[in-house]
Amino acid sequence: MSWREFVRIFDGGDLNNYLNLIFKMDKIIQNTIKFVKEKLEGAEAGHDWFHIERVWKLSRKIAETEPCNLEIVELSALLHDIADPKFHDGDETLALKISREFLEMQNVSEETIQQVLFIIQNISFKNRVKAPKNQPIELKIVQDADRLDAIGAIGIGRTFNFGGFKNNLMYHPDIHPKLNMTKEEYKKSDGTTINHFHEKLLLLKDLMNTQEGKKIAEERHQFMLTFLDQFLKEWNVE
Numbered sequence: 001m002s003w004r005e006f007v008r009i010f011d012g013g014d015l016n017n018y019l020n021l022i023f024k025m026d027k028i029i030q031n032t033i034k035f036v037k038e039k040l041e042g043a044e045a046g047h048d049w050f051h052i053e054r055v056w057k058l059s060r061k062i063a064e065t066e067p068c069n070l071e072i073v074e075l076s077a078l079l080h081d082i083a084d085p086k087f088h089d090g091d092e093t094l095a096l097k098i099s100r101e102f103l104e105m106q107n108v109s110e111e112t113i114q115q116v117l118f119i120i121q122n123i124s125f126k127n128r129v130k131a132p133k134n135q136p137i138e139l140k141i142v143q144d145a146d147r148l149d150a151i152g153a154i155g156i157g158r159t160f161n162f163g164g165f166k167n168n169l170m171y172h173p174d175i176h177p178k179l180n181m182t183k184e185e186y187k188k189s190d191g192t193t194i195n196h197f198h199e200k201l202l203l204l205k206d207l208m209n210t211q212e213g214k215k216i217a218e219e220r221h222q223f224m225l226t227f228l229d230q231f232l233k234e235w236n237v238e
Contacts, residue, residue: 028108029074032075032079032106033078035102036052036078036082039082040082044087044161044165046157046165047087047162051081052077052078052081054154055145055146056074058144058148058149058216059074059076059077059141059142061145062212066137066212068137068141069115069138071112072116072136073138073141076120076123076142079102080119080120080146081095082095082098083095083098099113100113115138119139122135123139123146125147128207141209141213144208144210144217147208148213151201151204151217152219153223156224159193159197159201163192169192170193171195171235177191177195179198197224202221202224202225205218205221
């Protein structure tokens, strides 16, 4: 049960204890925001603080429609990209280490820390094949939010920004998308930016977990299809 739910179901118990719990968790969230902003200062624009902020807000929006532990959702959303492996030589343990050290400094319980680390470890698209079954709703919520930020208008902007960051071609008619890549193939892929839509982004709509995520994804997915049609028309000078 989340700390905010304690207030909603308050039944005449010690109100001061409930309020103290709220203030404590609000303080942890604010400390986490400050920590993430500082840690990601100067990060690539598609994976910077503003990406984290959007995922955090989307996570809270989806959480309103699902029974969940909001504390876990918010902390996981804020810390999920604290050390994205693709910017750290593929190291998938660094984010877990940084997150644990920070949460321990905030005196967060071990149970909460383990749940947050589990989400960080299993949220990514490339790890979906080996992800455990029967995932907790908190993971599903943050995962949907992260995937929603990869599609639609924002997703298009982020994709071309990262493609430029890696100096990838925007498009090449003779380079075709690589579908059903393994995790290692995906990590090493240096295809075109347009191919990335077919290799990942257009797949995300059908990978949404929650009803709210599915609803938001539908509109963003259609926007990408319209964009791709227009891109190819202009590329081919039709």
